[in-house]
Amino acid sequence: MSETDSRIQRFHTGMVPRKDGFAFWADEIGPLVGRLDSPERTDFQQELTIVDTAGLAFMRVHGSGATIERKGPSQLMGAEVYPYHLLLKLDGGLAISEQRRRIELGTGDMVLIDSWQPLRLSSTEATDSWSLGLPEALVNRWLPHADQSTDLLLAAGKGWAGMLSGYLRALDVDHLCSIQSPAERQLLGEHLMSMLSFALEQNGLVAQPGALGERVSPRDGDLHARMRAWIRDHHADTEVDAQKLAACFNVSVRYVHKVFAKAGRGMTFLETLQGDRLEAAAQMLRSAAGARKFVAQVAYDCGFADPAYFGLVFRKKYGCTPRSFALRQGPGQAEADSAVLVC
Template sequence: MLLLDTADLPPEHRVDAFRAAFGQASVPCRIEHLGPAAAVHTRMHLWEFGGATLFTTDSSGFRLVRTPRHVRMESPPVVALAVQSSGTGRFGQFGAERLVPTGDLMVSDLRAPYEFSWPGRGGSRAFQVSGEQLGLPPDVVRAAAPRLRASPLHDLVRDHLVALSRDADRLAGDPGAAALGTATTELVRALLVSAAAPDRRVPAVRAETLATRVLAYVSAHVTEPSLTPERIAAAHNVSVRQLYKVMAVRGVSLEQLVIDRRLELARAELLTAAGRRRSIAATARACGFADPSHFTRRFRAAYGRTPREWQRMAP
């Protein structure tokens, strides 16, 4: 969902609009713009994934300052994991300061004061989750913050957030959006535990979160006909046999999972304005089914109606 595009506003209103939109998407803080007010420009988006949110910003330079007074204000305790998508950020919290280059992750414990800025142009993709949902004590988050890059899960989680941001409109509207938010939260938790105790927990964390990472991967790539068990196993550096074993422990059939996700997507798509105009075969292909006849048989078995009958039920 687009929160703000200052290109649509007169220059004299952009600063106030920026502050209002940021306040809607995140927690209270002071915002300072690093340049003349007339040069302020930004695009902000916010999507909901169950109890978590994805907040993206692309803008001219600014500085955020969250003071002890802001922390004392009534606001939900939130932890944000962000990938710097462009530019170089500067982040300071708990007495430490570091640069955040393009492609790096940064964790902000919004339950405590912090400062963050970038000069010139920059961009950020932030997954925000409540402290209660994350389920980690503040000392673990604090210990992990300066060591994210040391975790072998860093690139995996970063790439997941980038993929989530790239296709956020479609994914946030999918029936599995809340489950995807839960899976992403588990990935964030795994990264923080891994980074906080890198020598002791990495192998265990990778094993414990394999099923979660697989579920997130399937959600991100479900419309691709090439999504096979072999591809999923290769993406997670495990054998197909190990992949099946791990999913079986969770009571999940991998093939049925992919089919179910595709069917859920197709069922929602058929009721949209675009879906009502599109042929059944085109919808099948768009949702990852290579064979329209197979799609129709699966759809009827799952929902008791053919895709055409379901499509005609649209208001």
């Protein structure tokens, strides 16, 4: 159920009899969070408040102990909008399993979670936690290597992690909901992200840019594969560029280059696009019909807007001009090809 303020959403089991609380919660929230269970099924109570502030999604949940098992990307905090979220245990203990690692969180401890990964949360005691959905723009700005910082414990009593934990534990939902000034909301987000960045660096969890052996997250690997398929289907469009690809996949241009840098096995976006275009040109020139085309037409058909540039990069890759390449493909068509192909 929603408040008048569109930034705020509240859900609670108080609207049904206590004996029906778990069934209600499983129907209302279960489809968003995954398979739900609880040791308190016959007396289940929970309350969930979500507040959107400066692009961050603040989610406060408290009530009966529960186990959540998610097989795919997060639906409650949509992975497309919030690729990562920070989980803080406010009271009691919590076990979390992600990417084959099990972590035990005590009071005030935190962990950064990849919203695209399967997840299992188990709280046999009372549930009481904050979860912050981190939007892509802030992640790219503050946490460029967030994928290497997930499923790792940020202990409450250590340096910047302790300061961030204390900051979040002092937050009050009502006060958070009352913040109306856009400047104050923005400042809150900057404070939180900067402290999280410092905490990760202080704990040695963030790799340096360009470091060898960076782990590619399954999310980035899947996105790279889908982008590669898209490029193969659209390389003939002379207007294809990183901006067009970013718009198609609803990500930033910076993130496009980041995905190719990490998952492209050394091939940048531009190198990948040009490689597909050159392979298409070579395949075209190997055919009788393609070999009879003017080189300029081959260039245009394969996505090159500048025939002179096409000739330059083709020669660099194949060691000869497009015309010479076509003439080598079959002696029977050499005279015809020589008559119509131009450099």
